[in-house]
Amino acid sequence: MKLRYGWLLVIASLWFSLASAVDTQxxxxxxxxxxxxEAMTHELRCPKCQNNSIADSDAGIASNLRVQLKALIAxxxxxxxxxxxxxxxxxxxxxxxxxxxxxTYLLWASPxxxxxxxxxxxxxxxxxxxxxxxxxxxxxxxxxxxxxxx
Amino acid sequence: xxxxxxxxxxGRFSAFVPVLLFAVLLIVFAITLIKIGSNxxxxxxxxxxxxxxxxxxxxxxxxxxxxxRVSNAGLSGRAYVVNVWGTxxxxxxxxxxxxLRIAKDGQVSLIGIDWSDDAQLAQRWxxxxxxxxxxxxxxxxxxxxxxFGVYGAPETFLVSADGVVLHKHLGALSWEDWQKEFxxxxxxxxxxxxGSSL
Amino acid sequence: xxPEIGHLALILALVMAGLLVFFGLLGxxxxxxxxxxxxxxxxxxxxxxxxTGFGCLTYAFVVHDFSVAYVxxxxxxxxxxxxxxxxxxxxxxxxxxxxxxxxxxxxxxVSRLSGGLPDRFRxxxxxxxxxxxxxxxxxxxxxxxxxxxxxxxPDGADLNPLLQDPALAIHPPMLYAGYVxxxxxxxxxxxxxxxxxxxxxxxxxxRPWTTIAWVFLTCGIALGxxxxxxxxxxxxxxFWDAVENASFMPWLASTxxxxxxxxxxxxxxxxxxxxxxxVSAFSLSLLGTFLVRSGVVVSVHAFAxxxxxxxxxxALLGFFILGSLLLYxxxxxxxxxxxxxxxxxRESFLLMNNALLLASAGVVLLGTLMPMFMDAFSLGKISVGxxxxxxxxxxxxxxxxxxxxxxxxxxxxxxxxQRVGMRLAVFFAVAAVLSVAAxxxxxxxxxxxxxxxxxxxxxxxxxxxxxxxxKIRHRETLSRSVLGxxxxxxxxxxxxxxxxVAQSYKIEKDISLAPGESYLLAGYRFSFESLHDVTGAxxxxxxxxxxISAADRRVAVLYPQKRVYRVQRNPMTQAGISVGxxxxxxxxxxxxxxxxRWSMRLQYKPFIRFIWIGALAMAxxxxxxxxxxxxxxxxxxxxxxxxxxxVAHDN
Numbered sequence: 001m002k003l004r005y006g007w008l009l010v011i012a013s014l015w016f017s018l019a020s021a022v023d024t025q026x027x028x029x030x031x032x033x034x035x036x037x038e039a040m041t042h043e044l045r046c047p048k049c050q051n052n053s054i055a056d057s058d059a060g061i062a063s064n065l066r067v068q069l070k071a072l073i074a075x076x077x078x079x080x081x082x083x084x085x086x087x088x089x090x091x092x093x094x095x096x097x098x099x100x101x102x103x104t105y106l107l108w109a110s111p112x113x114x115x116x117x118x119x120x121x122x123x124x125x126x127x128x129x130x131x132x133x134x135x136x137x138x139x140x141x142x143x144x145x146x147x148x149x150x
Numbered sequence: 151x152x153x154x155x156x157x158x159x160x161g162r163f164s165a166f167v168p169v170l171l172f173a174v175l176l177i178v179f180a181i182t183l184i185k186i187g188s189n190x191x192x193x194x195x196x197x198x199x200x201x202x203x204x205x206x207x208x209x210x211x212x213x214x215x216x217x218x219r220v221s222n223a224g225l226s227g228r229a230y231v232v233n234v235w236g237t238x239x240x241x242x243x244x245x246x247x248x249x250l251r252i253a254k255d256g257q258v259s260l261i262g263i264d265w266s267d268d269a270q271l272a273q274r275w276x277x278x279x280x281x282x283x284x285x286x287x288x289x290x291x292x293x294x295x296x297x298f299g300v301y302g303a304p305e306t307f308l309v310s311a312d313g314v315v316l317h318k319h320l321g322a323l324s325w326e327d328w329q330k331e332f333x334x335x336x337x338x339x340x341x342x343x344x345g346s347s348l
Numbered sequence: 349x350x351p352e353i354g355h356l357a358l359i360l361a362l363v364m365a366g367l368l369v370f371f372g373l374l375g376x377x378x379x380x381x382x383x384x385x386x387x388x389x390x391x392x393x394x395x396x397x398x399x400t401g402f403g404c405l406t407y408a409f410v411v412h413d414f415s416v417a418y419v420x421x422x423x424x425x426x427x428x429x430x431x432x433x434x435x436x437x438x439x440x441x442x443x444x445x446x447x448x449x450x451x452x453x454x455x456x457x458v459s460r461l462s463g464g465l466p467d468r469f470r471x472x473x474x475x476x477x478x479x480x481x482x483x484x485x486x487x488x489x490x491x492x493x494x495x496x497x498x499x500x501x502p503d504g505a506d507l508n509p510l511l512q513d514p515a516l517a518i519h520p521p522m523l524y525a526g527y528v529x530x531x532x533x534x535x536x537x538x539x540x541x542x543x544x545x546x547x548x549x550x551x552x553x554x555r556p557w558t559t560i561a562w563v564f565l566t567c568g569i570a571l572g573x574x575x576x577x578x579x580x581x582x583x584x585x586x587f588w589d590a591v592e593n594a595s596f597m598p599w600l601a602s603t604x605x606x607x608x609x610x611x612x613x614x615x616x617x618x619x620x621x622x623x624x625x626x627v628s629a630f631s632l633s634l635l636g637t638f639l640v641r642s643g644v645v646v647s648v649h650a651f652a653x654x655x656x657x658x659x660x661x662x663a664l665l666g667f668f669i670l671g672s673l674l675l676y677x678x679x680x681x682x683x684x685x686x687x688x689x690x691x692x693x694r695e696s697f698l699l700m701n702n703a704l705l706l707a708s709a710g711v712v713l714l715g716t717l718m719p720m721f722m723d724a725f726s727l728g729k730i731s732v733g734x735x736x737x738x739x740x741x742x743x744x745x746x747x748x749x750x751x752x753x754x755x756x757x758x759x760x761x762x763x764x765x766q767r768v769g770m771r772l773a774v775f776f777a778v779a780a781v782l783s784v785a786a787x788x789x790x791x792x793x794x795x796x797x798x799x800x801x802x803x804x805x806x807x808x809x810x811x812x813x814x815x816x817x818x819k820i821r822h823r824e825t826l827s828r829s830v831l832g833x834x835x836x837x838x839x840x841x842x843x844x845x846x847x848x849v850a851q852s853y854k855i856e857k858d859i860s861l862a863p864g865e866s867y868l869l870a871g872y873r874f875s876f877e878s879l880h881d882v883t884g885a886x887x888x889x890x891x892x893x894x895x896i897s898a899a900d901r902r903v904a905v906l907y908p909q910k911r912v913y914r915v916q917r918n919p920m921t922q923a924g925i926s927v928g929x930x931x932x933x934x935x936x937x938x939x940x941x942x943x944x945r946w947s948m949r950l951q952y953k954p955f956i957r958f959i960w961i962g963a964l965a966m967a968x969x970x971x972x973x974x975x976x977x978x979x980x981x982x983x984x985x986x987x988x989x990x991x992x993x994x995v996a997h998d999n
Contacts, residue, residue: 023858023938023947038856045731047196047301050648051589053733056582058939060266061301064292089299091199096733103727107718107736111743114710118703118744126696129617132688133761165677168624172631172673175717176666182644182724183662187655193646193720196729 023055025070037073041066044086045096053096198299198318205232205309206297210287213264213272220261220287222313229336230259232307233283233323234295236267237275239303245322246279252328253282258336262286265295265303308332310339351416354404355495358445358485361397361452364390365482368455372475376468376542384471391459391474394481398452402445405494406436415500418442424506424915426886434517435507440641440651441494443520447637448484450521450528455481458532458557465553472539473532480531483664491657506886506915515575523568523595527633529561530598533605534630537623538672541679551613551622556974558609558626562602563970569595570963578923580648583856583934583951585959588737591649593716594636600709601629604702606970611698614760615687618699620680625702627676631669632709638665644720690762697755701748708744715740738851749804749844752837753811772811779806791853791954801848808841832973839965846958855952858938862945870952872933873897879944887911887920892946894924894935903933908948910937932956 023041028034041055046062054062054069065086072082086094098104185191200206209221233249235242253260262283264272269288276286289295298307308317316335319327368390375383405418409432414420422438437443455477462470488494510516536554540546572595577585586592605625612622638644641651642658689695715732723729753775757768765772783802787794794802812834819826855870866875877893889911896903906924913920926933931954938947 023949025858027857027859043733043735045733050650051587051646052582052648056580056584061292061295064266064296067291068293068296088199089296090301091196091729093196093729093731096731097735098730098732103722104718104730107714107732108740110714111707111711111740114707115704115744115747118707118710119700122696122699122703126689126691126699129688129695130691133690162677162681165620165680168627169670169673169677172669176662176670178721178724179638179644179662179665180659182720183642183655183658185724186643187659191724193644193723 023066025066028070028073033073036079037070040069040073040079040082043096044069045094047090047094192320195320196299196301198315200299200307200315201318203315205307205313205315206294208263208287208289208294208297210263210289210294213262213269213286213288214276214281220285222261222309225259225261225309226313227311228259229311229339230261230284230309231332232261232263232298232309234263234265234298234300234303234305234307236265236303237271238267241322242304243279245304245324246282248323248325248328249282250280251325257333259284263289263294263298265289265300266292308335350404350407351413351495351497354401354408355493357397357400357404358489358493358495361394361401361448362482362485362489364393364397365478365485368394368478369475369482372471372478373542374475376471376475379468381467384467387471387474388459390478391455394478395452395456398445398449398481398485401495402436402449405442405445406433408495409433409435412504414502414504415497416494417496417498418494420498420501420504422507423504424886425503426914427504427507427512428885430514430517431507431512434511437520438507438511440657441488441492443524443651444484444488444492444641445494446520447524447528448481448488450524451477451481451484451531454525454529454532454561458535462553469539469543472542473535476535476538477531480535480668483667487657487660487664491660503915506913509887509911509913509916509918509920510579512886512913513575513579515571515579519568519571519575522564522571526561526563526565526568526602527595527598527636529557529564530602530629530633532557532561533602533626534672537626538675541623541672541675544679544682546612546619546623546683548613548616551609552978554626555606555609555613556979558602558605559970559974562599562606563967563974565595565599565602566963566967566970569599570960570967573963574960577956578925580921583923583936583949583953585850585956587648588715588732588734589647589649590645590716591636591640591647593712594639597709597712597716598629598633598636600705600712601625601632604705604709605629607698607701607705611695615689615695617685617687617689617695619683619685620676621702623676623680623683627669627672628706631665631672632713634661634665634668637661639716645716689760692758692763692765694755694758694760694763697751697758700751701755704744704748704751708741708748711740711744712737746800746804749808749840752840753804753808756811756815756833756837771814775810775814776803776807779803779810782806795852798848798852801852802845805841805844805846805848808844809838812838812841827976829973829976829978832969832971832976834969835972836966836969839962839967839969841962842958842965843962846955846960846962849955850953850959853954854956857950858947859950860941860945860947862942867950869950870931871898872903872952874933874935874950876946876948879946882909884911886915887913889922890937892924892935892937892948896926896933906933906935908935908937927957929957930955 028037038055042053044054044065046052046054046057046059046065048059048061049057052062054065069082072085077085083095083099087099092099098107100108182191186193205222207222209219209223212218212220231252249260252258260283262285264286266289272286272288276283287294298305302320304322306319306323307315310316316339317331319331368387371383371386371390375387408416408419409423410429412419412423412425414423418439418441422442423432423435427435435442437446455474458477459470459474462473465473533554536550536557540550572592573585576587577583605622608618608622608625611618638658638661640647640649642661643650643655644658715736719730719732754765754772757763757772758765780799780803783799783806784794787798787802815834816826816831819830857867857869859867861867861876863876863878866873868874873896875895875897877895879890879892882889882891889909891907891909894906894908896906904926906926908924909922911920911922912918921936923934923936931952934949934951934953936949938949940946
């Protein structure tokens with residue numbers, strides 16, 4: 001096979017490149033499997049790269065992992081089984097979606113805790129202020145809706 | 151927010167909350183930096199989940215013996231070292247001298263996995279630089295590499311006689327690394343089974 | 349010779365910054381009026397010397413002075429002039445110098461444009477800015493000098509090809525202007541705490557500076573996202589990368605600050621809270637500097653770094669943040685805020701806005717730092733990426749977006765929402781029905797979240813437009829600050845629409861094509877016509893000609909490229925993008941698979957432009973609001989009252 005742009009291949013084999021990856025594998029004929037495959041490639045982190053999913057990296061290991069992923073889906077493995085397969089080899093690092101474990105409880109609870117905590121503190125302050133306005137101060141209906149801006 | 155009006159004790163205390171939170175953050179940052187600075191933490195290193203687990207099974211075509219296969223089925227009963235390399239990897243070139251020295255030392259057999267590589271290039275590499283490996287497998291698709299959790303060559307694994315992964319070294323292996331990381335483990339593993347081939 | 353002059357200039361700038369700190373802070377403390385007279389000269393001197401240093405480095409780049417290590421590492425004889433200039437901030441040392449130049453410029457601007465401030469207060473503000481300048485100049489000179497000489501090499505190692513793009517020439521200056529701009533609000537806050545006084549006029553002085561910094565930060569982040577979209581070649585616009593998050597957190601805090609300042613100015617409330625936000629915004633911006641430059645995170649954008657730099661920045665971080673927070677802990681309880689407001693009022697809405705904005709910043713902070721902490725304490729390595737944020741970030745932001753649409757209509761102190769409530773309910777119903785209809789017609793199906801996102805986005809747009817609409821119809825005056833607010837909020841709505849539609853209906857396919865073949869994606873036929881070699885000033889590559897047609901009508905011709913920069917030898921993808929108001933069509937070249945066959949990534953990105961148009965509208969809104977009359981007036985009206993912040997006179 002004569003390659004007109006053979007030098008590109010040589011250079012592409014430098015594994016630390018920053019160019020985007022394009023998947024060279026044949027697509028699944030089953031659209032459901034293909035959709036699962038595409039979703040998983042974005043959920044798995046390339047272990048060698050700066051910070052890319054295996055879908056977005058052209059590092060050698062990313063392409064190896066895409067091949068394995070494809071084979072696992074073709075073999076009928078569930079997403080859960082595939083995640084277990086990957087973490088058994090690369091630890092939880094390879095999952096962009098950190099699994100819920102005692103060590104990540106805080107992380108996963110943080111959005112709700114922060115929102116409830118923040119709104120709670122805000123509510124406390126608002127109630128206190130609302131009481132101050134009741135104590136004697138006349139409630140004037142100030143400026144119309146947005147006159148003063150913010 | 152709570153400090154808004156109160157000049158009470160609780161207001162005074164809550165005004166200190168941001169200081170405390172930030173101080174904790176600062177200490178953690180300092181610890182992280184000190185660990186990185188003293189090489190006790192490598193943010194790029196992924197600790198292998200395989201340590202202490204049975205070695206992944208592999209069965210691959212041999213690089214230099216056409217038709218032959220390299221598998222760990224034939225390796226049970228003795229300790230061995232698996233080295234994952236490729237001719238495209240400059241660090242592999244850097245550690246080659248160490249591998250030759252280990253081979254010459256003869257304490258343990260080296261199994262090479264030539265990863266995602268061109269077979270001809272790899273054969274020429276071994277002819278020119280010398281072949282430290284007892285057997286070399288060709289892993290074009292990266293099946294074995296993925297099973298070993300390899301992400302950047304070179305990576306070197308120590309497997310005990312009973313087929314357990316004892317250690318993994320990431321990056322070019324120096325003779326000092328070998329002496330410090332691998333030899334003590336091999337000695338410790340050899341003790342209970344006196345007279346083993348190790 | 350020139351590099352030595354540059355180095356000397358930076359040393360002199362350090363001296364000037366030292367004088368600024370001494371005469372500004374000490375002069376204000378000891379009430380020495382004559383000392384304060386030195387302050388404007390020190391400010392001007394600092395700027396002149398930093399600019400000289402920056403000019404010298406730029407000169408070294410332009411004339412290819414490869415005896416300077418930094419130039420040799422980041423430039424090349426073949427590098428075009430534009431990128432030689434942009435190359436000045438292409439790596440750690442030069443970008444730090446840019447950081448300092450921008451700080452010196454902000455300092456100069458405050459000194460020149462704040463004639464209305466009381467002398468002592470202004471001296472304190474400038475003194476604090478001088479202290480920041482002094483710290484960063486000593487950091488630069490002691491660990492990161494860009495002027496170090498090395499044995500000259502015949503040719504340089506070239507600028508990172510990722511940075512050889514026009515957007516990168518303006519993205520860092522823009523982003524830094526925002527990043528560093530948070531220091532102005534910080535300096536105002538620290539000065540107020542040192543004085544122990546804070547009133548409505550303080551808020552009025554601080555607001556325009558904060559808003560302008562926020563405008564820069566908004567534009568800088570948007571430009572960065574746009575750059576990532578077409579240069580990285582992945583077609584994504586936000587990756588929740590640690591370094592992206594590092595710029596996003598100060599933005600969230602600044603946004604909260606802008607809103608809190610509104611209350612402090614208007615009602616004299618939330619004083620200590622506003623101070624804390626001003627400190628937080630700057631702290632988060634310093635934290636970002638630390639994350640990017642210390643080597644504690646793995647990121648596409650992080651600078652090569654060594655831990656000694658990290659320790660230095662950490663020391664700066666500790667000094668400024670702990671110092672200001674301690675000052676806060678001491679002063680905040682003494683800053684009483686008088687006055688109350690009803691449960692339903694503009695104040696309540698803004699307080700909830702602040703709570704939610706900070707909660708979202710907290711989520712980002714935790715997500716960014718958690719992997720690092722776990723790693724540092726050997727608790728295992730985890731990754732926190734888009735799948736986490738795409739869920740977690742919605743928890744605070746969905747209610748926030750809903751609140752924006754309603755809160756805009758609430759009046760200060762006590763709002764009677766039942767009057768506007770009916771109208772808002774109608775708006776929301778219209779937005780929801782429109783969304784259902786539009787999504788069903790355009791895309792066939794939708795999920796609940798998609799519908800919610802679209803309805804909320806549309807709701808904010810309509811709600812924002814209704815304010816000026818009503819004013820114009822009733823022939824009421826429409827102040828610039830109200831107009832600016834409405835445009836910025838409308839921008840948020842446009843942004844939300846863009847994000848929702850682009851995320852829900854994007855189509856992405858990796859395929860392989862040979863010339864003459866075509867592929868049908870989202871109703872568009874992508875035909876691969878031909879392939880040819882191309883050459884740039886310092887790269888070689890191949891270019892594909894892709895013709896895109898829909899219903900036999902030619903829509904666009906794209907020329908995606910795969911480049912290899914001659915020096916650093918890494919392949920770069922230059923995507924071909926057809927821009928349209930309702931969709932982008934995106935082609936990126938992958939690898940050569942055979943004689944003529946190439947792998948490609950094709951993408952259909954509906955309404956992705958709305959993301960950047962929305963951000964732009966936010967920035968424009970901010971700009972309009974700072975031109976409001978009341979920010980121009982006080983300068984003349986408020987001759988500095990000695991020794992204080994001036995009397996509180998609320999207009």
